[in-house]
Amino acid sequence: MQSFSGTSEYIVSPELSRAVDVAVALGRPLLVKGEPGTGKTLLARDIANFFECPLERWHVKSTTKAVDGLYQYDAVRRLHDSRFGDGDVRDISRYISLGPLGRAFASERRVVVLIDEIDKADLEFPNDLLHELDAMEFTIPETGAVVAARQRPIVIITSNNEKEMPDAFLRRCVFHWIEFPDKALMARIVRVHHPDVEDKLLAGALEAFYTLRAVEGLRKPPSTSELIDWLSALRLSGIDPAKLLGAKIPFLGTLLKKEQDIDNVGRRMKARTGS
Structure with a gap:
């Protein structure tokens, strides 16, 4: 096999x-x-x-x-045909x-x-x-x-x-x-979608991404698809990878989709960086 x-x-x-x-x-x-x-x-x-x-x-x-996944019987079309004489309504298989x-x-x-x-x-x-x-x-x-x-x-x-x-x-x-991918597996997944991403940008993005996922109390942690979109935004902006773990994570709304999560992360990152 x-x-x-x-x-x-x-x-x-x-x-x-x-x-x-x-x-x-x-x-x-x-x-x-x-x-x-x-x-x-x-x-x-x-x-x-x-x-x-x-x-x-x-x-x-x-x-x-x-039953929807098995078959559908179109009784309405059969009734319509019986009223207007369209086709042989005795053949029910026509409506299956x-x-x-x-x-x-x-x-x-x-x-x-x-x-x-x-x-x-x-x-x-x-x-x-x-x-x-x-x-x-x-x-x-x-x-x-x-x-x-x-x-x-x-x-x-x-x-x-x-x-x-x-x-x-x-x-x-x-x-x-399906366990959430670790950094090594995630790097392989990301390179499928961004095959020519710079190593330094990928490393910085993954560090920031997993730091973000580790924040306690997130109602919706960022997922793989959101990381891929975030990397697209980072690459288009030409942002310095060194800035990805600052007090203000760029394009945070690409990663987090709940207002409470954005507020939560903002407070924690400010406390972490002391700014």
């Missing part, structure tokens, strides 16, 4: 690489958690690129139901369209399916998918048709840990918590 090692656009830790390999080998969904900005959603895209598979994205909302998971089951090729932010849905959502994720098939009641997976898809499920998942659902998943 080919071992997942990330791509040129997505740097993975050895622990995450092993978790992906185990999930693929067992044919189990991989449930990925971690603080926002740790690359949970991008993981599915890069797994698809690595294994050269199509990617089906299912972005979960508070109103999403499990497969959802992301349904299309993955029906595909001749192995597909990567991203079920993104599953914790946004109601508590019953994960339980409503148990049979489908176990049996890799489902029935469309309106037609009686059975949609069975021709190739078992690689299922990646992300969660921001806003809700606890049911135990029955967790038993069917391989779980991985």
Whole structure:
């Protein structure tokens, strides 16, 4: 079996690489958690690129139901056609369209399916998918048709840990918590997006970034994506790396998005520098 090692656009830790390999080998969904900005959603895209598979994205909302990922029955269009005589309304299959998971089951090729932010849905959502994720098939009641997976898809499920998942659902998943990258791994990640960044600027930015994340009481610590944006701003401004740990961190609003956090950091940095 080919071992997942990330791509040129997505740097993975050895622990995450092993978790992906185990999930693929067992044919189990991989449930990925971690603080926002740790690359949970991008993981599915890069797994698809690595294994050269199509990617089906299912972005979960508070109103999403499990059946939405399997199929949709357009009863409104059928009613419209019955009123105006457009087409054969007796053929219900004309009004059935497969959802992301349904299309993955029906595909001749192995597909990567991203079920993104599953914790946004109601508590019953994960339980409503148990049979489908176990049996890799489902029935469309309106037609009686059975949609069975021709190739078992690689299922990646992300969660921001806003809700606890049911135990029955967790038993069917391989779980991985994405740890926030240390400085060495973060430097590799940043260089994917800024391959020609100066060493001195990168070192100064990382020092300031991790100092900022260590401030107690932050409601939303800065994430990887915000660090990448901050570096873009620093490079465009041509700022001196030596000024990054002063009393006033430049472009602080690129890193922090809560007014309370900006005030908190401002007070602490002034006290730290004595200015």
